[in-house]
Amino acid sequence: MPIHPTAIISPKAQLADDVTVEAYSIIGPEVVIGSGSVVGHHVVIEGRTTIGENNRIFSFASIGLPPQDLTYADEQTSVVIGNGVIVREYATVHRGTIRGHGVTRIGDGVFLMAYSHVAHDCQVGNGALLANTATLGGHVEVGAHAVIGGIVAVHQFVRLGEYSCVGGFSGVRMDIAPYMLATGAEGATLFGPNLIGLKRHGFSPEAIQAIKKFHKIFFRSGLTLQDAVQRVREQIEPLPEIERLIEFVTSGSKRGLTR
DSSP states (O other): OOBOTTOEEOTTOEEOTTOEEOTTOEEOTTOEEOTTOEEOTTOEEOSEEEEOSSOEEOTTOEEEEOOSOTTOOSOOOEEEEOSSOEEOTTOEEEOOOTTTTSEEEEOTTOEEOTTOEEOTTOEEOTTOEEOTTOEEOTTOEEOTTOEEOTTOEEOTTOEEOTTOEEOSSOEEOSBBOTTEEEEOTTSOEEEEEOHHHHHHTTOOHHHHHHHHHHHHHHHHSOOOHHHHHHHHHHHSOOOHHHHHHHHHHHSOOSSOBOO
């Protein structure tokens, strides 16, 4: 196991035999790190933190530290990170709280760019990307393959649907539906489907066209939520993407829906 002699690793930590830990990093007693992972220099990993396989954690990142929550009283909460995750310089991931999920969870293939922050109890789906200095407040849910631009602040309890995109320098105060594009420093405004992202991820022309129709009916017609859903069901083929959109907008929200 290639461990630099200046690294401080608790004898109780569980590291796979091929994990690399570079100079001056600190790893606590309840940390578990899977095969093929590389921990760069000056990294701090604490608490009940489980990190999967083939991850790359760059210098000065901090993972598993106590949450920035004034009610936190050193309860036994955790961080769980999947496989193939990249955590760049100075990114921070805080452990959960008992008032939330009890765990901050990051899925497979997530990319946390430099200075990004994942607060307590956040749930970040597979393949999501947080650009430089993107900040998630506590209890935020980020769907699979969502993209959050640089210098974006996401309010606590907001949900960002899968394959959504938030443009840089935005403030997100309410939920963003799956497959949608939003941006705005004074409060993110919906601009339509995330067409570039959908095409890059191989969505069919039929699915993209249906998502466009959904956007026009649900977000541009001025109908109430109930009437908009009814019209969507009457006028759009029930593709999986449309059913997912209906599920998202009708499932209840703590912050409201960006329309």
